[in-house]
Amino acid sequence: MSMVQxxxxxxxxxxxxxxxxxxxxxxxxxxxxxxxxTFIYSAGSSVIGAIYNKKVFTEAxxxxxxxxxEFLAVCEKIKQAGKVPIALGAQTQWVTQLITYAxxxxxxxxxxxxxxxxxxxxxxxxxxxxxxxxxxxxxxxQKRGYFNDDPNGTTxxxxxxxxxTGKAAxxxxxxxxxxxxxxxxxxxxxxxxxxxxxxxxxADVWIPAGIVVGxxxxxxxxxxxxxxxxxEFLGEQKxxxxxxxxxxxxxxxRDSSSRIDPLLEPFLPYMxxxxxxxxxxxxxxxxxxxxxxxxxxxxxxxxxxxxxxALEKLDDTYxxx
Amino acid sequence: xxxxxxxxxxxxxxxxxxSLKDPRQIAASPLGPPTSPTFENFGSAWERAxxxxxxxxxxxxxAVSVAILIAVGSFAAYVIARWQTRLGYGLYVLFxxxxxxxxxxxxxxxFTMVDDAGLLGTYQGMIIFYTGIQLPFTIFLYTGFIRxxxxxxxxxxxxxxxxxxxxxxxxxxxxxxxxxxxxxILNAVFIWNDFFTPLLxxxxxxxxxxxxxxxxxxxxxxxxxxxxxAGLVLAALPILAxxxxxxxxxIKGFSSGLKG
Amino acid sequence: MRGRTSRFLLPPWWFAAPALxxxxxxxxxxxGAGVVYAFTDWTxxxxxxxxxxxxxxxxxxxDAARGSLINTLLxxxxxxxxxxxxxxxLALGVHARIRSRSLLRVIFFAPAVVSPVMVAFLWKYxxxxxPGEGLNGLLGAVGLGSWRQDWLGDPDLALWSVAFMxxxxxxxxxxxIFLAGLESVPDNLHEAAMIDGAGRWQRFRHVTWPLLAPxxxxxxxxxxxxxxxxxxxxxxxxxxxxxxxxxxxxTVLYKQAFVYGNYGxxxxxxxxxxxxxxxxxxxxxHFLRGREVTIT
Numbered sequence: 042m043s044m045v046q047x048x049x050x051x052x053x054x055x056x057x058x059x060x061x062x063x064x065x066x067x068x069x070x071x072x073x074x075x076x077x078x079t080f081i082y083s084a085g086s087s088v089i090g091a092i093y094n095k096k097v098f099t100e101a102x103x104x105x106x107x108x109x110x111e112f113l114a115v116c117e118k119i120k121q122a123g124k125v126p127i128a129l130g131a132q133t134q135w136v137t138q139l140i141t142y143a144x145x146x147x148x149x150x151x152x153x154x155x156x157x158x159x160x161x162x163x164x165x166x167x168x169x170x171x172x173x174x175x176x177x178x179x180x181x182x183q184k185r186g187y188f189n190d191d192p193n194g195t196t197x198x199x200x201x202x203x204x205x206t207g208k209a210a211x212x213x214x215x216x217x218x219x220x221x222x223x224x225x226x227x228x229x230x231x232x233x234x235x236x237x238x239x240x241x242x243x244a245d246v247w248i249p250a251g252i253v254v255g256x257x258x259x260x261x262x263x264x265x266x267x268x269x270x271x272x273e274f275l276g277e278q279k280x281x282x283x284x285x286x287x288x289x290x291x292x293x294x295r296d297s298s299s300r301i302d303p304l305l306e307p308f309l310p311y312m313x314x315x316x317x318x319x320x321x322x323x324x325x326x327x328x329x330x331x332x333x334x335x336x337x338x339x340x341x342x343x344x345x346x347x348x349x350x351a352l353e354k355l356d357d358t359y360x361x362x
Numbered sequence: 363x364x365x366x367x368x369x370x371x372x373x374x375x376x377x378x379x380x381s382l383k384d385p386r387q388i389a390a391s392p393l394g395p396p397t398s399p400t401f402e403n404f405g406s407a408w409e410r411a412x413x414x415x416x417x418x419x420x421x422x423x424x425a426v427s428v429a430i431l432i433a434v435g436s437f438a439a440y441v442i443a444r445w446q447t448r449l450g451y452g453l454y455v456l457f458x459x460x461x462x463x464x465x466x467x468x469x470x471x472x473f474t475m476v477d478d479a480g481l482l483g484t485y486q487g488m489i490i491f492y493t494g495i496q497l498p499f500t501i502f503l504y505t506g507f508i509r510x511x512x513x514x515x516x517x518x519x520x521x522x523x524x525x526x527x528x529x530x531x532x533x534x535x536x537x538x539x540x541x542x543x544x545x546x547i548l549n550a551v552f553i554w555n556d557f558f559t560p561l562l563x564x565x566x567x568x569x570x571x572x573x574x575x576x577x578x579x580x581x582x583x584x585x586x587x588x589x590x591x592a593g594l595v596l597a598a599l600p601i602l603a604x605x606x607x608x609x610x611x612x613i614k615g616f617s618s619g620l621k622g
Numbered sequence: 623m624r625g626r627t628s629r630f631l632l633p634p635w636w637f638a639a640p641a642l643x644x645x646x647x648x649x650x651x652x653x654g655a656g657v658v659y660a661f662t663d664w665t666x667x668x669x670x671x672x673x674x675x676x677x678x679x680x681x682x683x684x685d686a687a688r689g690s691l692i693n694t695l696l697x698x699x700x701x702x703x704x705x706x707x708x709x710x711x712l713a714l715g716v717h718a719r720i721r722s723r724s725l726l727r728v729i730f731f732a733p734a735v736v737s738p739v740m741v742a743f744l745w746k747y748x749x750x751x752x753p754g755e756g757l758n759g760l761l762g763a764v765g766l767g768s769w770r771q772d773w774l775g776d777p778d779l780a781l782w783s784v785a786f787m788x789x790x791x792x793x794x795x796x797x798x799i800f801l802a803g804l805e806s807v808p809d810n811l812h813e814a815a816m817i818d819g820a821g822r823w824q825r826f827r828h829v830t831w832p833l834l835a836p837x838x839x840x841x842x843x844x845x846x847x848x849x850x851x852x853x854x855x856x857x858x859x860x861x862x863x864x865x866x867x868x869x870x871x872x873t874v875l876y877k878q879a880f881v882y883g884n885y886g887x888x889x890x891x892x893x894x895x896x897x898x899x900x901x902x903x904x905x906x907x908h909f910l911r912g913r914e915v916t917i918t
Binding site for chain 3: 052132134190191193194195199328335336337339340344345346
Binding site for chain 3: 370371374376380434438442445453469472475491493494495497498501513526551558573576577580590597601605609
């Protein structure tokens with residue numbers, strides 16, 4: 042269930058009178074607010090990119106790519122060097138959406154920045170958009186053998202461990218899981234991130250970036266005042282900084298002591314130049330579309346469906362509300 | 363036959379050997395026997411899963427629920443078995459309905475009721491829940507058995523002037539020993555191992571039962587096979603131990619149940 | 623003494639009162655409320671309104687729900703046939719051995735006593751696709767490496783892998799019930815048949831099998847109901863995946879209520895499932911009880 046659904050049912054406490062809510066950047070407001078009132082707190086945004094093992098890259102003689110053809114070439118060289126180019130843990134369902142999300146900003150939103158509004162108005166559909174191209178690129182990676190064997194039988198933890206121990210070169214992941222990768226790595230400094238170039242030329246690459254998780258207060262809580270005080274505490278700059286550091290996200294408001302994880306450096310220019318798109322599911326009207334996306338990706342990876350059928354299913358589920 | 367038993371036990375073999383190995387041994391040879399067995403995983407699992415508390419919670423909830431089920435269920439089954447009228451039969455069917463209804467049908471209305479009564483996260487809430495949902499099965503077992511019992515003993519006691527309570531508790535109930543054994547084991551196993559409802563009702567409180575604790579434990583440490591499996595072994599031990607001790611009664615209970 | 627028992631000898635009605643009270647509060651009332659909600663669009667929170675039979679027509683036209691119905695049936699048939707088949711074979715094997723009977727009984731029955739969720743976790747490891755781990759590792763070690771599969775990740779195999787796991791856990795349960803049945807066949811019947819020149823297979827077909835009918839009834843009914851309602855193991859092992867390959871009615875029911883918030887729709891599915899289970903059980907009772915033979 043989404044924040045919108047729960048707040049519409051009057052189950053979330055209104056946090057609009059807290060000071061930090063005034064500092065929410067314009068283009069993030071939709072994630073925090075419903076009908077102009079703030080209901081959840083989130084320290085900042087995460088990005089989706091490729092978390093990679095620098096040692097494996099060096100040994101294979103490759104460097105982070107800036108265009109899609111370069112990306113394919115990098116994967117090929119890593120494969121020739123005997124390592125798994127991209128670790129994919131598709132058995133853990135939320136992992137399946139990440140590669141699509143990494144590519145869709147470049148294949149869809151560069152040309153149609155208001156794609157979400159068009160879909161809501163019924164003037165656009167998944168099946169008739171850059172989503173087709175994104176899924177084709179996704180499956181192309183599988184066809185070329187750049188994923189590990191049996192992605193549908195591999196879990197997120199196994200994927201993490203493969204990259205951390207150098208069995209695989211990279212995993213396309215959300216930056217919020219950097220702490221997990223660091224724990225699984227032989228050596229934390231082996232890890233770094235680069236932007237997944239979903240387009241043929243670097244200028245047309247956009248990235249997915251946005252709020253991943255939020256904290257709200259139940260309107261029926263027996264300790265309402267205390268809970269709200271805690272959120273206010275979280276809203277203090279020094280705590281925003283602390284949380285952001287812990288989960289490697291970009292704080293939504295910064296001051297001089299905000300430290301952004303160095304691995305996120307490559308992504309900042311995109312966020313500052315409006316080349317970042319919030320995670321797609323946040324604009325979807327009901328809670329069934331996202332799980333349907335997970336399921337069709339697993340079906341595509343397992344060869345059980347085709348891209349047109351998969352996107353038709355997504356469209357049908359979208360229209361269900 | 364021995365070959366079948368050995369093949370059958372492969373998963374158990376994997377479970378035990380992995381729980382005795384440290385991460386290095388696991389990486390070296392996942393399937394071989396441990397080169398230097400260690401009990402470290404068990405100690406670690408006990409602590410991190412707050413196993414002691416969970417063990418207490420599971421024991422209290424299971425023991426009290428089963429006791430109540432045996433008491434309340436046997437009394438009700440006695441009525442149903444002896445009242446060979448349409449009323450008696452109707453009551454029987456009413457209870458049997460409970461075996462067929464999936465728990466999800468009434469799950470959320472019941473949750474709201476328990477919440478409103480302030481019974482979430484308490485022993486009482488779970489005990490009332492289990493008593494309610496296991497009564498149909500309990501009554502089914504007891505009724506079948508009682509029907510096959512001759513009524514002479516109880517009748518004799520009643521004619522001799524004993525009240526119904528005495529007739530039942532001192533004459534009939536002792537005769538129910540075999541089926542009580544079955545009722546006890548089957549209910550205890552079900553309640554002890556139940557996962558979903560305790561997750562809903564006890565999740566986040568300090569009354570979590572073993573399956574709930576193990577579930578979050580596995581979710582947390584999922585890539586550390588040795589630790590996870592040690593946790594699973596710990597969780598299975600209590601119920602396995604009781605089963606080993608009482609297995610004769612279980613088997614006997616099944617054969618008596620069959621005749622009914 | 624046949625016929626109606628005199629009122630004096632009947633237990634008082636209030637013996638059944640506590641049971642009835644708890645049962646009504648915990649099962650009957652909430653289920654009744656649930657049935658009402660099946661005709662609404664309730665999301666579990668907030669307002670709702672009656673939608674008549676909409677939920678049921680939706681169920682009929684929803685591909686995912688229809689697919690899950692087929693999966694549920696396949697899963698149940700597989701479990702009933704294989705679990706009871708294996709249970710019978712195990713019972714025959716164990717029954718023939720006098721010395722190790724107790725030990726074998728314990729070994730095979732033990733998994734039935736452990737929580738299904740934990741068995742599912744254990745089997746998730748056994749089904750690990752990695753060639754060095756679990757079942758694939760074992761196959762490799764005994765030279766059957768070409769049999770290795772992605773047991774839970776391959777959409778064609780996932781459902782059957784779950785079925786096999788359930789069979790492993792409960793074959794011993796079926797076995798115990800069959801054993802009880804076998805032990806109740808009087809030896810003199812076997813002896814008489816042997817004197818008449820009947821071979822082992824004939825003895826089984828004409829003496830043992832008919833007298834096993836009550837055990838067959840119990841086993842088939844229990845495993846059918848269990849299979850139709852199966853939830854914990856599927857949820858823990860595959861959560862209905864990959865894709866929709868192992869979705870069952872129970873997992874769809876769960877997701878509609880707890881993931882999508884379509885509580886009204888979910889209850890409608892639960893109601894259909896309940897009616898289905900009831901219908902199948904009635905048919906089975908009628909069919910199977912008729913086969914039962916008693917020794918007079």
